[in-house]
Amino acid sequence: MNKSVVQSSRGKLIAAILAVLAIIAIAWWLLSGGEEAPPPPPPVPVSVMKAENRDVPHLASGIGTVESLANVTLRPQVEGVLAEVLFQEGQQVKKGQLLARIDDRPLAAALAQAQAEKARNEAQLRSAEQDLTRYTNLLKEEAISRQTVEQQEALVGQLRAAVRANDAAIAAAQVQMSFTRITSPVSGRIGLRRVDAGNLVRTSDTEGIVTVTQMAPISVVFSLPQTLVPQIQPLMNAEGGAPVIAFNRENGTRLAEGRMTMLDNQIDPTTGTIKLRAEFDNADGALWPGQFVTIQLRVGLTTGAVTVSPKAVKQGLDGSFVFRVTDGKAQVVPVTTGYASNDAIVITKGLAAGDTVVSDGQSRLRDGAPVRVAGAPKDGAAAVSEKTP
Known part of the structure; x- marks a missing residue:
């Protein structure tokens, strides 16, 4: 009977001990959060570059x-048949080079007529001047009236004016003759020909013969x-x-x-x-x-500026910042920026030349996050390829 009591007491004691151990285990599990501590996060792969000191042109x-x-349309200045075309489309020509010629026979005839009219008036003028000389001598001897001399003087004046008019007519005819030779006013490239040889050209033609472009x-x-x-x-x-x-x-x-x-x-x-x-x-x-x-x-130049690639600078609620890599960890660094171009941005405050900053992979970064650098750091000029505007 005593033996049974003893065994029963031992069983109760063991059960109590097991219950206490279970309670301790449950308490420890609850206090520890119900799960094992998470392992540290793996390093974030990033590309980095070094801030460099250089002169930055403002573009x-x-x-x-x-x-x-100079873009010139050659239009005819006289009417006539286009006798010759002396150029090829797309040809390079020099200033003064003959490009086309208009039939000048009607104008040559008009010039000859003006020259003949001048010769006739000059002959009449010489005769009138000789008569005026004789009349003047006779007037001194009172062998002729003054009225006759004055009339002869008027005739001489009229003939002299006629000769001057002939000179003007000849000059005008010569100018018209020069218009039959169409030369290039500038050195340049010939465009498309708009008129072929043999066509009648007029001064009213708006398209002209051809264009010359410098x-x-x-x-x-x-x-x-x-x-x-x-x-x-x-x-x-x-x-x-x-x-x-x-x-x-x-x-x-x-x-x-x-x-x-x-x-x-x-x-x-x-x-x-x-x-x-x-x-x-x-x-x-x-x-x-x-x-x-x-x-x-x-339009300007910033000398001795600290620069990084524009890809390294991010915008936050508090302004611009970069991730600077120090001892294998990313550190958020607020920066003040200046002039920016396609391949570089000037950092006026927050970085020094030689600092290593993240240029790619920032989306997974947090302040203090470990990083794994992919490749060797690049400097500010080599971090991005050269771009044109």
Whole structure:
């Protein structure tokens, strides 16, 4: 009986101990959050670059149209049959080169008639002057009346005026004759021929015979925002004009380098822009009249600036910031930015040259997050490929 009591007591004791252990285990599980502590987050793969110290040009870009400095339509100035066409379409011609000839026989006949009329009047003038000399001598001897002498003097004056009129008629006929030889007023490229040899041409023909367009040098007229006028005005005093670069609008290829030559005298109130003209040598013919191009003009320069790629700078509620990488971790650094272009942005406050910043992969980053750098850090100039406007 005593033995059974003892065994029962031992069983109750063991059960109590197990219950206490279970309660302790449950309490520990609840206090620990019900799960095991999560492992630390894996490093975020990012691309980085180094902030660099360099001079940053301030570039302004605008859309422009290539315009010839001289585009001439050759129209007939006299009526006649087009006798000869001495050019080929698309040909390069020089100033003064003969391009076409109009039949000049009617004008040559008119010139000969004017010359003959002058010769007749000159002969009459010589005879009248001789008579005037005789009449004057007879008047001294009182052998003739003064009225006769005065009449002869008037006749001499009339004939002299007639000779001068003949000279004017001959000059006019010679000018008309010169119009039968059509020469190029400028050096340039011939366009499409609009009249063939053998056709009758008139001064009223609006299309003319052909056009000649100067190709070199050539100009581009482009527009920039009115806010840049104070920066552009000092550039007009630069010797030879401020340098500009023309780019292909479609693929950004550099086409030519030239100089700004003119700033318009008024701002367009409808667009808030001002027009400028730049000239290019265009010796290789890269620019073509009527072509649309992008013009890049340097309006300023920041020297010794700390720069990074625009991809490294992000915008937050408190302003601009970058992720600076220090000891394998990303650190949020507020920055103050200055001039920005397609390939660089100036950091006026917050970074120093040589700092490593994240240029790609920021979407998964948080302040203090570990990072894994993919590849070697690039400097500010090599972090992005060079772009054109």
